[in-house]
Amino acid sequence: MFRRQAPNLPSPQVACVIGAGISGSSTARALAEQGWQVTVIDSGHFGAASLPLGLISPHTSKDDGALSRLSRIGMERMHVAMRTYLIEGVDWSLSGVMTYPRTGPVSDKNTTWHPDAAWIKPSALTRALLDHPNIKVVRDKVVDALKLESNTKSWQVLSSGACLLHAEHVVLAAGPGCIDLCSGVMRQYANVATPPFDAIRGQVSWGLMAQTPNAALPPNPINGRGSFVPHVPTPEGAAWFLGSTYDRTHPHEGVTEEDHTFNLSRLGELFPDTAKALEPVFSKNVRGWVGVRCTLHDRLPLVGSVADAPAGLWINSAMGSRGLTLGLLCSEILVAQMTGYPSPVDDHLVRAISSLRFAEKARAKMQRK
Numbered sequence: 001m002f003r004r005q006a007p008n009l010p011s012p013q014v015a016c017v018i019g020a021g022i023s024g025s026s027t028a029r030a031l032a033e034q035g036w037q038v039t040v041i042d043s044g045h046f047g048a049a050s051l052p053l054g055l056i057s058p059h060t061s062k063d064d065g066a067l068s069r070l071s072r073i074g075m076e077r078m079h080v081a082m083r084t085y086l087i088e089g090v091d092w093s094l095s096g097v098m099t100y101p102r103t104g105p106v107s108d109k110n111t112t113w114h115p116d117a118a119w120i121k122p123s124a125l126t127r128a129l130l131d132h133p134n135i136k137v138v139r140d141k142v143v144d145a146l147k148l149e150s151n152t153k154s155w156q157v158l159s160s161g162a163c164l165l166h167a168e169h170v171v172l173a174a175g176p177g178c179i180d181l182c183s184g185v186m187r188q189y190a191n192v193a194t195p196p197f198d199a200i201r202g203q204v205s206w207g208l209m210a211q212t213p214n215a216a217l218p219p220n221p222i223n224g225r226g227s228f229v230p231h232v233p234t235p236e237g238a239a240w241f242l243g244s245t246y247d248r249t250h251p252h253e254g255v256t257e258e259d260h261t262f263n264l265s266r267l268g269e270l271f272p273d274t275a276k277a278l279e280p281v282f283s284k285n286v287r288g289w290v291g292v293r294c295t296l297h298d299r300l301p302l303v304g305s306v307a308d309a310p311a312g313l314w315i316n317s318a319m320g321s322r323g324l325t326l327g328l329l330c331s332e333i334l335v336a337q338m339t340g341y342p343s344p345v346d347d348h349l350v351r352a353i354s355s356l357r358f359a360e361k362a363r364a365k366m367q368r369k
C-alpha cells in the first residue's frame with residue numbers, strides 16, 4: 001500500500017525506528033516495503049497500540065487549514081489500511097460519528113454526521129504493520145540517548161549506556177518519549193531549543209453493555225465533548241468506551257476515580273439519561289486505560305528531518321489526539337523524504353509539519369539575545 005513509482009532512487013538502507021505505536025509501526029512498514037532493513041525498538045508501554053479503542057474522524061475548520069487537509073487524506077489512508085490488514089466488525093467498524101460542539105448549546109446547525117468516521121482497535125493494526133520480513137522488533141528497551149559516530153556518520157542508539165545498534169537513519173517515533181530524546185540531541189549537537197512539545201495525559205473509561213442491559217445508549221459513536229462509542233465487540237461481549245480526559249498538569253500514570261467521574265459528567269452534558277444509566281457501573285466495576293499524548297502548540301504533527309541536527313535523524317511525532325487519523329499519512333510523508341519517493345501531499349503541507357517551523361523561530365530568538 002505504500003509503494004509508488006519513482007526513478008533514480010538511492011538504494012535501500014538500514015534504519016532504526018524508536019517507538020512501535022501507530023507512527024513507528026507505519027514508518028517501519030513503509031520503509032520495509034521500499035526494501036529497507038528496519039529495527040523497531042520499543043520500551044514496552046505500547047502507546048496507541050495499547051489504547052483499547054480509538055476513533056478516526058476528519059478535522060474540519062472554516063479555513064480548511066493544514067490539520068483539516070491532512071486529516072482528510074489521513075482518513076483515506078486509514079480506510080485502505082483497515083480494509084487491507086484488519087477484520088471489519090471485529091478490529092474496526094465504519095460506524096460513522098456524530099460530532100457535537102465542544103461547548104455551548106447543541107442544535108441541528110452545529111452537529112455534523114461524518115459517515116466515513118470509524119472506530120478501531122489500534123493494537124490490531126500496529127501488530128499487522130510490524131509483521132514484515134524486513135522488520136525486526138526489539139521490545140522492552142528504553143532508548144535514552146543517541147550519539148553520532150563522526151568517522152562512520154552512523155548513529156549509535158543507546159540504552160542505559162549500552163549501544164543497542166548502529167544505523168545511518170534513526171526515526172524518533174516515540175510519542176511523548178520524543179521530548180527527552182529530541183532535547184538530548186538538540187543540547188548535544190545544535191544548541192537550540194527543542195520544539196515546544198507538551199505531554200498530555202488522558203484516561204478512557206469503559207464497560208460491558210451486559211452490565212446495563214436497559215440503558216438507553218446512543219445508537220452511534222459521538223465525538224466533540226469527549227467521545228462515546230457503544231456496541232463494540234470484545235472477547236467478553238459488547239462494550240462501550242467513554243473518553244477522554246485531557247490533562248497537561250497531572251502526572252499520575254494510573255487510572256483515577258476522579259478522571260472516571262469527569263468522563264461520566266461530560267457524557268451527562270449531552271446524554272443525561274445514558275450517564276444516569278451507567279452510574280452503577282462507575283460506582284462498582286468501570287474499567288480504565290491511561291496514556292499520554294505528545295502535542296505541539298500549533299496542534300500539528302512534527303514530521304521530517306530534525307532541523308539543526310546532524311543528517312540521518314528524523315522525527316514522526318506530535319500526533320496529539322489524532323494519531324489514528326494522521327499516523328499513516330505522516331509516515332508516508334516522512335518516508336518519501338527519506339527515500340526520495342514523491343510526496344503524497346503538496347509542499348505547503350510538508351512545510352507546515354516540518355521541524356523548520358520551530359527551528360527558524362528558535363534561531364531568530366537566539367540571535368536577538
Ligand SMILES: Cc1cc2nc3c(=O)[nH]c(=O)nc-3n(C[C@H](O)[C@H](O)[C@H](O)COP(=O)(O)OP(=O)(O)OC[C@H]3O[C@@H](n4cnc5c(N)ncnc54)[C@H](O)[C@@H]3O)c2cc1C
Nearest residue numbers: 019021022023043045046047048055143175177202323324
Ligand atoms: C486517552 C487517549 C485517547 C485517545 N483517543 C484517540 C482517538 O480516539 N483517536 C486518535 O486518533 N487518537 C487518540 N489518541 C491519541 C493517540 O493515542 C496518539 O495520537 C497516538 O498514540 C500517537 O501515536 P505515536 O505512535 O506517535 O505515539 P505513541 O502511541 O505514544 O507510541 C510511542 C511508542 O514509543 C515507545 N517509547 C516511548 N519512549 C521510548 C523510548 N525512549 N525508547 C523506546 N520506546 C519508547 C512507547 O512505548 C510507545 O509504544 C488518544 C490518546 C489518549 C491518551
